[in-house]
Amino acid sequence: MPELRKDPVVGRWVIISTGRSRRPTNFAPATKGKSDGFCPFCPGNEDKTPPAVYTVKPPAGAGAAPAWNVRVVPNKFPALQIEGGLERRGEGLYDRMNGVGAHEVVIESPDHGMDLADLPVEHIHEVMLAYRERMIDLHKDKRLRYVLIFKNHGERAGATLEHTHSQLIATPIIPRFLQEELEGARRYYELKERCVFCDIVHQETADNDGRRVVAKNDRFVALEPFAPRFPFETWILPRRHDASYQDTADTGEYLDLAALLKDTLQRLNRALDRPPFNFVLHTAPVSDGDLEYYHWHLEIMPNLTRMAGFEMGSGFHINPTPPEDAAQYLREIAAEAANG
Amino acid sequence: MPELRKDPVVGRWVIISTGRSRRPTNFAPATKGKSDGFCPFCPGNEDKTPPAVYTVKPPAGAGAAPAWNVRVVPNKFPALQIEGGLERRGEGLYDRMNGVGAHEVVIESPDHGMDLADLPVEHIHEVMLAYRERMIDLHKDKRLRYVLIFKNHGERAGATLEHTHSQLIATPIIPRFLQEELEGARRYYELKERCVFCDIVHQETADNDGRRVVAKNDRFVALEPFAPRFPFETWILPRRHDASYQDTADTGEYLDLAALLKDTLQRLNRALDRPPFNFVLHTAPVSDGDLEYYHWHLEIMPNLTRMAGFEMGSGFHINPTPPEDAAQYLREIAAEAANG
Numbered sequence: 242m243p244e245l246r247k248d249p250v251v252g253r254w255v256i257i258s259t260g261r262s263r264r265p266t267n268f269a270p271a272t273k274g275k276s277d278g279f280c281p282f283c284p285g286n287e288d289k290t291p292p293a294v295y296t297v298k299p300p301a302g303a304g305a306a307p308a309w310n311v312r313v314v315p316n317k318f319p320a321l322q323i324e325g326g327l328e329r330r331g332e333g334l335y336d337r338m339n340g341v342g343a344h345e346v347v348i349e350s351p352d353h354g355m356d357l358a359d360l361p362v363e364h365i366h367e368v369m370l371a372y373r374e375r376m377i378d379l380h381k382d383k384r385l386r387y388v389l390i391f392k393n394h395g396e397r398a399g400a401t402l403e404h405t406h407s408q409l410i411a412t413p414i415i416p417r418f419l420q421e422e423l424e425g426a427r428r429y430y431e432l433k434e435r436c437v438f439c440d441i442v443h444q445e446t447a448d449n450d451g452r453r454v455v456a457k458n459d460r461f462v463a464l465e466p467f468a469p470r471f472p473f474e475t476w477i478l479p480r481r482h483d484a485s486y487q488d489t490a491d492t493g494e495y496l497d498l499a500a501l502l503k504d505t506l507q508r509l510n511r512a513l514d515r516p517p518f519n520f521v522l523h524t525a526p527v528s529d530g531d532l533e534y535y536h537w538h539l540e541i542m543p544n545l546t547r548m549a550g551f552e553m554g555s556g557f558h559i560n561p562t563p564p565e566d567a568a569q570y571l572r573e574i575a576a577e578a579a580n581g
Numbered sequence: 582m583p584e585l586r587k588d589p590v591v592g593r594w595v596i597i598s599t600g601r602s603r604r605p606t607n608f609a610p611a612t613k614g615k616s617d618g619f620c621p622f623c624p625g626n627e628d629k630t631p632p633a634v635y636t637v638k639p640p641a642g643a644g645a646a647p648a649w650n651v652r653v654v655p656n657k658f659p660a661l662q663i664e665g666g667l668e669r670r671g672e673g674l675y676d677r678m679n680g681v682g683a684h685e686v687v688i689e690s691p692d693h694g695m696d697l698a699d700l701p702v703e704h705i706h707e708v709m710l711a712y713r714e715r716m717i718d719l720h721k722d723k724r725l726r727y728v729l730i731f732k733n734h735g736e737r738a739g740a741t742l743e744h745t746h747s748q749l750i751a752t753p754i755i756p757r758f759l760q761e762e763l764e765g766a767r768r769y770y771e772l773k774e775r776c777v778f779c780d781i782v783h784q785e786t787a788d789n790d791g792r793r794v795v796a797k798n799d800r801f802v803a804l805e806p807f808a809p810r811f812p813f814e815t816w817i818l819p820r821r822h823d824a825s826y827q828d829t830a831d832t833g834e835y836l837d838l839a840a841l842l843k844d845t846l847q848r849l850n851r852a853l854d855r856p857p858f859n860f861v862l863h864t865a866p867v868s869d870g871d872l873e874y875y876h877w878h879l880e881i882m883p884n885l886t887r888m889a890g891f892e893m894g895s896g897f898h899i900n901p902t903p904p905e906d907a908a909q910y911l912r913e914i915a916a917e918a919a920n921g
Binding site: 244246247248249250251252253254255256257258259320333334335389391393396397398399410412416417418419421422425426429437438440441444466467468469470519520521540542546547551552553554555556557558559560561563564 | 584586587588589591592594595596598599660673674675729731737738739750752756757758759762766769777778781784806807808809810811859860861882887891892894895896897898899900901903904
């Protein structure tokens with residue numbers, strides 16, 4: 242059984258994933274999942290993953306198309322385990338609980354050679370809806386506090402299989418940075434009676450500014466944040482206030498999101514030669530759906546620099562690329578591609 | 582001039598290092614500094630770095646030895662700039678100040694082929710004293726709040742030059758994770774009237790335990806923390822309460838530190854085939870020297886897994902190696918080497 246352990250000084254919870262325990266000799270770089278080998282996410286290998294919890298089928302009459310467009314399955318090597326109670330307990334100074342939670346894989350396409358950015362907008366829309374459906378389902382589990390959706394793209398960004406996929410980890414505690422973001426946003430609201438993310442959207446999209454805006458459409462804006470941790474860090478925010486990803490009144494919103502996500506990832510791909518990247522979906526915790534002070538968004542972090550260990554140790558980020566430069570570059574490269 | 586910028590939601594300060602600004606095409610892996618090339622840290626190339634701010638000379642009569650054992654120089658490409666005022670200012674929602682601070686390099690040995698772990702204990706002792714001297718000197722600068730000493734070892738851990746060195750960044754703000762650690766330790770003290778790190782040392786070195794202890798000597802203990810973020814994460818703590826690294830009454834303490842640091846790094850090298858790693862020295866902020874609730878220590882983080890981006894985005898760590906297993910392995914491997 243995996244375990245959740247809490248650092249007694251800073252209160253940071255960590256998953257100790259005993260089921261995946263690795264001896265020193267097991268840390269050689271993973272080589273599985275290359276295109277010349279076997280891929281458990283490809284059509285025909287459905288029996289090599291646990292049974293799907295959600296499937297999007299292609300439209301009827303699609304002929305020789307594969308049996309699914311998007312497929313969500315439990316992770317075969319989960320960091321957390323869905324069965325059991327939390328059994329919170331102490332040990333002297335220390336606190337721990339059972340590593341209860343969900344760990345799922347969203348297989349974004351049946352096509353092994355496609356990246357998320359290359360899929361048609363309508364297909365990315367199906368992926369966005371899959372995130373929503375899994376959130377709604379997992380929010381029913383009273384043991385869970387947060388459903389975290391993220392994507393590791395490229396080996397350097399932590400992907401161990403190259404077939405395009407995202408992941409979902411649902412936890413009985415709120416991940417640290419999300420908790421800090423929720424607290425920061427609440428403090429701002431207490432001070433100003435306004436959502437800080439709404440204020441960011443207004444300031445960044447004001448007529449006399451736009452230096453950090455990468456692209457926008459009716460419902461979303463993609464921008465380089467004022468204080469980015471990483472070069473070309475890019476956030477996509479809904480322009481209208483909404484605390485929770487899954488609670489949108491109008492599901493057409495996800496189509497606009499899919500369009501801007503594709504546009505943004507393609508700009509990053511062109512600017513940075515298809516970089517490894519991570520994205521993390523920031524949304525309200527389970528059962529805190531309708532917060533006035535919080536505003537869901539997607540944070541995309543290209544993996545270009547190597548300061549990981551030190552920065553993970555201090556929280557101190559040195560970013561060699563001003564966001565205004567990055568935004569200008571990303572705006573221009575798209576124009577070049579459109580003209581070319 | 583580099584700039585410090587604050588995220589308006591979570592309050593995270595970031596260094597935007599405009600002097601090192603990088604365009605998208607500049608993110609190819611660095612290849613400078615390999616042993617077949619020119620090395621600015623080698624003896625004879627002293628004029629290729631800014632003038633030294635601290636030097637340890639070899640004992641008199643050391644014959645053909647090089648002119649120095651340890652040499653501290655300002656970083657030629659500093660992330661922060663030592664001249665100027667902070668000039669704090671706002672821009673709508675946002676806060677920024679000038680990137681004032683120090684960025685120095687501690688060249689740990691004149692020998693290009695030596696790693697820190699391979700140096701004699703007496704030489705590592707000189708490195709530990711160099712840290713102390715630079716801290717004492719920089720603590721006189723009223724603009725600075727924190728002196729952060731760290732080491733990136735190996736390209737994967739962020740080192741761009743292979744000649745063994747550590748770094749020092751002195752900042753006008755306290756790095757985020759250090760601030761959180763200080764606050765956590767203060768809360769614990771308010772509750773218990775005890776230092777949380779002293780409690781950790783006592784619990785871990787109790788006669789009926791020791792499962793997470795790697796090694797110890799009279800004044801220090803090396804242990805795997807209860808809730809480690811990374812496999813084989815190892816902390817070295819003084820067994821006696823001391824808030825500040827540089828304020829030790831007895832300078833003999835640094836010799837014991839050097840001995841246990843060498844022992845610990847060698848165990849990690851043997852267990853993990855000379856892994857890339859980072860270490861970060863955690864100590865009290867400038868002018869907060871004598872805190873009852875804080876306890877300086879060194880956190881060593883081997884760089885073995887690739888979850889960087891996602892974990893940097895969420896603060897959520899999945900560690901596949903329980904610290905009890907790692908500690909046992911590190912204890913045993915040393916015994917094997919001693920017997921062999």
